[in-house]
Amino acid sequence: MDAATPVEQQERETYLARTPASAALFARARDVLPGGDTRTGTFHAPYPLFVAEGDGCWLTDADSRRYLDTLYNFTSLLHGHAFPPIVEAIRAQAARGTVHGTANALQVELAEVLRARVPSVERLRFCNSGTEATLGAIRAARAFTKKPAILKMAGGYHGSHDAVAIAMSAAPSDLPPGITPGVAADVLIGGFNDLDRTATLIRRHRDRLAAVIVEPMLGSGALVASRAFLEGLRAVTAECGVLLILDEVITFRLGVGGLQGAFGIRPDLTSFGKIMGGGLPVGAFGGRADVMATFDPSRAGSIGHSGTYNGNATTMAAGLTALAHFDAAAVAALNATGDRLRARLNDAIAREDLDAVVTGYGSLMQLHLTAPPVTTPEAALAADLRFVKLMHLALANRDVFSSTRQLYVVATVMGEAELDHFAGAFAEALAVVARARRATSPVL
């Protein structure tokens, strides 16, 4: 790799100078957490910001600096940090016991709310993460169809259990460390937004394929599935006796009934997480009543599915409150705000005359430092990650906290002042990237 340009060195030095308390905490962390890290997606060089507190749209780091949040814990904090109604719901529930070790009415209430919003979900079960949700949905599909294999998309992210750890990037790769060839043998890899290739695979392997799992918008890249792709998948899976699982862990926020509602697609199963827990750990999966009956404990041979915190009262209370403040009007308003922001960011790109584009839908978007169009994860691979990292540091140095891969999220509590702050910092950081790029381009 080329040596760092003066622009890159300058941003790195500024970051180091602004964050000594994070540096000290990172040094301590390295002694007890491998690489100082406990969550791969939050790690970056030279070290991540250590945050002391979140309030509305703002984070305060260990050096008492304030940053505008544009990530909101990877989309899960729909109403920002410490949203007063959610704080109150958690406080009230904690005083009555966080979890009781048996059923509670709040589980039923949240399940009813989810079903009312997402009609394909006739029955559902709660768990504690999106990872568990996709694991449960896949297990249901295998148990119901009595077939072993699944198909996921190259570049699709469904959490960190073994079957979905394969082909998390669109780049051809070896088996990830710790994953056995036996697991990989039951995972087929389709092409996102590539119906021909994927449908051919489904038809060819129909006898051993239990399910296709797909995000209606790839979270890694904020790349929206085309309607033709999703409709085609729905048709070919139905034709082949294969279940369709829509992973709406991230995209549930994009429509009252998730993106499946917006697109008019009825999957067999859906996985949820993130916003439905109101900021507490959560997951859920559900769908056709006959498929979900595989979990019915009163039936002989049902799937065992336990979890110490499944459906715990505190998460249920927080989730109910989050969704109560997210009716159809709120969803539409948030999506409109996101669409306006995305247009502003793309205008800033046009002014810099950079090969770049911000993709996405409604309140979710991602910057790709490569020439548009970017509609597949394969196209997104052309982005220059070196400058994506620079963008991330340059934003941090301008009081904006962003994801390392430049996924941006709009929370309901962001007002015009916050959006202006972000758009201004984005334009400045983009100018930094443009300067660094010019410094590394060969002179013709």
Ligand SMILES: Cc1ncc(COP(=O)(O)O)c(C=O)c1O
């Ligand atoms: C689409 C999708 N599925 C599943 C997951 C896993 O969720 P969790 O991190 O809660 O395990 C994620 C997390 O980002 C996701 O984006």
